[in-house]
Amino acid sequence: MLNFSYKAKDKLGRYIEGFKEASDEDDLSRKLKEDGQYLITASLKKSSPKTIKTISASIKKRDLITFTNHLAAAFSAGAPIIQALQDFEKGVRDSAFKKVIRDIGDKVRGGMSLSDAFSEYPRIFSRMYVNVVRVGETAGTIEVLFDNLASFMEWQVKLEGDARKLLTYPALVLTAISAIIIALVTFVYPKIAVIFTQASGTKGSGTQMPKMTMLVLSLSNLIRNHWPFLVLIVLAIGISYSLLKMYPGGELFIDSLKLRIPLIGEFLKKIAISRFVNYLEVLQRAGIDLPQSLQVAGESVGNRVLMMKILKAREKVIAGRSLSESLLETGFFPDLIIRMIMVGETSGNIEDNLHKVCQYYEREIPTVIQRTFAVIEPLMILCLAGAVLFIALSMYLPIYKLYGTLSAK
DSSP, X not given: OEEEEEEEEXXXXXXXXXXXXXXXXXXXXXXXXXXXXXXXXXXXXXXXXXXXXXXXXXXXXXXXXXXXXXXXXXXXXXXXXHHXXXXXXXXXXXXXXXXXXXXXXXXXXXXXXXXXXXXXXXXXXXXXXXXXXXXXXXXTOHHHHHHHHHHHHHHXXXXXXXXXXXXXXXXXXXXXXXXXXXXXXXXXXXXHHHHHHHHXXXXXXXXXXXXXXXXXXXXXXXXXXXXHHHHHHHHHXXXXXXXXXXXXXXXXXXXXHHHXXXXXXXXXXXXXXXHHHHHHHHHHHTTOOHHHHHHHXXXXXXXXXXXXXXXXXXXXXXXXXXXXXXXXXXXXXXXXXXXXHHHHHHHTOHHHHHHHHHHHHHHHHHHHHHHHHHHHHHHHHHHHHHHHHHHHHHHHHHHHHHHHHHHHO
16 A cells, blocks of 8 residues: 545535545545545655554553543534644643654644544554544534544443453353362362372272272372473463464354353344444444445454454445345344334434444343343352362262271271
8 A cells, every 4th residue: 555645625625635545546536535525636655654653552442532532522612633632632641642642743734634644543543433533524523523432432441341341250260260179189189188098008998099089189190290281281272262363264263152152152242233333323423335334343343253244234235235134134133223224224314223222232231241140150159169069079088988997997
């Protein structure tokens, strides 16, 4: 991709100057037409420095929400872009984010549009964020769209918190169970088992080690004698998982498995669908055409299974099919969403219907979390109690058996 400096006209006849990436001038002209602009002149420019981009991963989502709210308020009050950026930069404590805002201000001051300046930092400003701002610049509704973006991101942070809450609890309990089992089997059990081992090996003792005890003792010997090998196996599994996620086919396989996990899978499916509906609503309210909205929303849902289904639906929409019909044929979306979108298409007010679906999921997801916790919590407790009981019985049953044998003599 090449970096172009261009001059264009919008639908109102206003001159616009900016920077954009494209493969050639024809591609640049096509991209500008999609934004409602018409190319006048274009020239290649040098690639912008990458030094600040490398620090973008450290920017917190909460800081980005604060920044978006600030711009929404500043533009509503009629403040110029440069002034709004400078005011925010003065109050930023994060040095990395301060450098990013300063660099964006310099680019805008040099003639670049705000959306193009944001696009220089794709790890901070998502493709959806940039597209919405670009539409706002063209339509003159940028303060409203910034307000919508801030509300959307606040919802997204809350959603991620809910997901972490549900997924973290089982992970912590399973980690605790594993730690207790390893501690008992590795350190406590061998000291007690040696007594019975010696007794059972004594001539004429008449005692045999119970199968339960032999099983736990074998596990203890395996952990104590081969722990480096076991650690390597765990590391190999972790590395294999990371490498698998690097490939589209591997990520698709992993996301497909996640959706099949009992209880958790249904929750993850609702999360992915909720993200899609919220993304689509924001993009449609911004005035972005439906095929492009589906492309951006599909790539942003966080689940490759759903992404593939959305992109297939997008192809059908481009071919002339309705959105509700295209989504119905994926077999992934609940009837509620299909009906609401169908009503929106009939009435010509799809954004409000999507908003109603978003509100439904805002109520539904906390309910699903509570319902899932109500099932997972007792199961985790039973697993922990069962594991400890099994080990305890494997330790004390042979002791009672030995005691009974000695008493009989």
